[in-house]
Amino acid sequence: MDLTSLTLFPATPEQVLVSRERTWPQWGGKLTEEQYIEKARLMDAMEHATDSRLITWVLAPRDDPTSLDFMCSCETYRRRGLVQYRSSIEQNSEIQEVVCYGIASVFTPLDKRGRGYASHMMRLLHWVISGRGASCSLSEFPIEWGQPPPEVEQAGKGLFSVLYSDIGEFYQKTGPGLVESGGWQTRDPVSTVWEVPREPLDLQSNAGFTWLKREDFDRLWAKDVELIKRSIVDMPTLTGPTAIVSFLPDEGVASFQFHRSIIGTEDPVSMDMYGVQRNHTNVGQPTYAVWSVDTHPLPPTLIVIRLHATEETFLDLIQKIQEAARRHGIVRMEIWNLREDLVDLAARLGGRTLQRDEHLPAIKWYGEGNTANIRWAFNEK
Numbered sequence: 371m372d373l374t375s376l377t378l379f380p381a382t383p384e385q386v387l388v389s390r391e392r393t394w395p396q397w398g399g400k401l402t403e404e405q406y407i408e409k410a411r412l413m414d415a416m417e418h419a420t421d422s423r424l425i426t427w428v429l430a431p432r433d434d435p436t437s438l439d440f441m442c443s444c445e446t447y448r449r450r451g452l453v454q455y456r457s458s459i460e461q462n463s464e465i466q467e468v469v470c471y472g473i474a475s476v477f478t479p480l481d482k483r484g485r486g487y488a489s490h491m492m493r494l495l496h497w498v499i500s501g502r503g504a505s506c507s508l509s510e511f512p513i514e515w516g517q518p519p520p521e522v523e524q525a526g527k528g529l530f531s532v533l534y535s536d537i538g539e540f541y542q543k544t545g546p547g548l549v550e551s552g553g554w555q556t557r558d559p560v561s562t563v564w565e566v567p568r569e570p571l572d573l574q575s576n577a578g579f580t581w582l583k584r585e586d587f588d589r590l591w592a593k594d595v596e597l598i599k600r601s602i603v604d605m606p607t608l609t610g611p612t613a614i615v616s617f618l619p620d621e622g623v624a625s626f627q628f629h630r631s632i633i634g635t636e637d638p639v640s641m642d643m644y645g646v647q648r649n650h651t652n653v654g655q656p657t658y659a660v661w662s663v664d665t666h667p668l669p670p671t672l673i674v675i676r677l678h679a680t681e682e683t684f685l686d687l688i689q690k691i692q693e694a695a696r697r698h699g700i701v702r703m704e705i706w707n708l709r710e711d712l713v714d715l716a717a718r719l720g721g722r723t724l725q726r727d728e729h730l731p732a733i734k735w736y737g738e739g740n741t742a743n744i745r746w747a748f749n750e751k
Contacts, residue, residue: 371431371441373486378494378519379435381426381443389426389443393477399666412633417622422524423448426475427498429491432516441487442478446471446499446525449623453529453737454602455613465599470617471499471531492544492553494519499528500546500736508546508736529737530615530744535730542732554732555741558749562708562716562723564688566672566695577686581694582645582660584628590645590658591620597656597678602747612743615735619676627675627751628662639663639670641698646690648683657683659691662751663700672703675751684712688719706731706751 381389390407398406413419424447428440451470455463473495478488498519500508511518533554535541545552582590595618602614617623628644641663648657659677663670672695679687695703708716713723731749735741 373490374516376429377432378427379430380522381428382436385428386426388438392479409633418626429487441482442491444476445474450618452616453613456611468529469527471528473533489544496546498525501527512548530735532733535732536728554734556730556732557746558707559726559730560707561704561726562721563704564721566692566701578649579646579690581643587625594619611745612739614745614747616747624675631662639698655680657687670700672700673751674705684715707749
């Protein structure tokens with residue numbers, strides 16, 4: 371179809387169902403179609419998705435927006451984030467809470483691939499999630515695409531968005547204009563991975579730790595929000611970044627990771643703890659980690675969602691995470707974007723730090739300036 375005859379619409383409930391029926395054969399694993407759709411329904415009712423935080427979008431004919439024969443679809447999750455502008459070496463601005471987005475489930479059915487539909491959908495997506503107006507870096511909407519997609523009350527006002535690519539740099543080419551550039555830029559696809567030792571290493575530590583269960587996490591995330599804010603303010607002033615940005619982990623955002631690994635998952639790993647916290651640490655420098663378990667592909671991997679430690683407490687913390695893995699028969703663990711000052715310490719315990727070729731974190735900035743000059747802090751799982 372002529373791309374000018376298509377635009378982006380929020381999906382109707384019927385279109386949402388069709389989009390999930392389409393993705394099931396590729397993403398459903400061992401789940402039946404009914405189980406896969408039920409898992410999505412249960413996740414939709416959780417905090418990270420309620421109150422229109424989750425919107426499914428479809429690329430559909432302008433004259434038939436509710437068509438079930440739409441070209442492709444994706445999802446956006448509206449989030450709270452932070453920005454601190456670094457306008458000069460001498461002066462940093464106040465840290466601000468802003469609207470930002472996570473993008474997921476980009477999918478085109480086989481019979482519609484190779485026609486540019488997914489690229490066009492992603493180009494249009496910038497225009498519905500960003501803040502249109504003087505504060506936004508988007509220029510005039512290309513007349514070659516017809517009229518802009520309709521503005522949606524529950525969307526928009528986004529200062530930045532991120533996605534995680536399993537198809538390389540495809541999304542870099544899907545910017546908001548006609549040029550094949552200006553899209554989402556890959557940032558730090560770095561993992562530190564361990565083969566969990568069968569026996570603990572004896573580092574002769576007497577540090578005390580408390581295991582964390584799911585009911586403990588709301589309190590932890592509330593404290594983590596304040597720690598992230600303080601950490602951004604304390605980051606050294608550099609000449610490069612225009613701004614430092616971050617997502618916030620509360621309101622169901624971080625907890626989504628372990629809910630997804632448990633609900634409706636084939637062969638789930640049943641755990642009685644999903645985090646650990648060191649006792650009696652400095653109030654301003656707590657030590658803790660939270661994780662989920664990825665069962666696809668096998669063998670299962672314990673993936674740390676969020677970690678905070680000092681050089682003095684890091685080795686003890688890693689040993690506790692490995693203890694949790696051993697208790698549940700997990701032989702591999704992974705951390706995304708470990709702080710540089712901790713990488714050498716991780717190597718002492720057998721951690722290998724490498725560049726991933728999948729799940730590539732990518733960011734697009736909609737404020738003044740360009741994406742290349744934005745630092746994405748706390749780019750963790």
